[in-house]
Structure formats: structure tokens, C-alpha cells
Amino acid sequence: LLVNQLEPLTEQQLVGIYNLQQSSQQAEDALSQGMEALQQSLAETLANGSPSPSGSSGNVANYMGQMAMAMGKLGTLEGFLRQ
Numbered sequence: 001l002l003v004n005q006l007e008p009l010t011e012q013q014l015v016g017i018y019n020l021q022q023s024s025q026q027a028e029d030a031l032s033q034g035m036e037a038l039q040q041s042l043a044e045t046l047a048n049g050s051p052s053p054s055g056s057s058g059n060v061a062n063y064m065g066q067m068a069m070a071m072g073k074l075g076t077l078e079g080f081l082r083q
Contacts, residue, residue, distance in 0.1 A: 035080050042073045 009017070045066055 031080060031083060035077065038073055038077045038080065042070055042077065045070045045073060 048066065
């Protein structure tokens, strides 16, 4: 019903739509790559930060530092997701 009342798109409008699709795809690709890199970095941080069973204070401090880094990376990942 509404289609009959719409004017056909001009060439300029079609080019604008195409350009918007291209830039949106590029932004989505960049966001995906950034998220993958952050997830990999977070996984490495968590894998390298496991405390040893001995429970020495040095290991606990190291673990806490690794967890702080992981939390920071999670915050960065959250920022990417909110964009």
C-alpha cells in the first residue's frame, strides 16, 4: 500500500546507501577483530596468572596483579561491546 506512494530512489541516494553499507561492514569487521584480540589477551592473562598450590604470598600477589589486568581487559572488552 505504501510502496505505490514512494518515489524511486535517486542515484545519489543509492550511492549513499551503498557507502553506508560499506562503512558499516568495515566498522563491524574492525570491532570483531578488536574483540578477538582482547579475548585472546584475556585468555592468555588468565592462563598465565594461575596461582601455584604452595600459596606463597609472592604467588598470591602475582595472581592478584594478573586478575587486576584481566579485569581491566574485561572492561575494555565491555567498551567494545557497547559501541
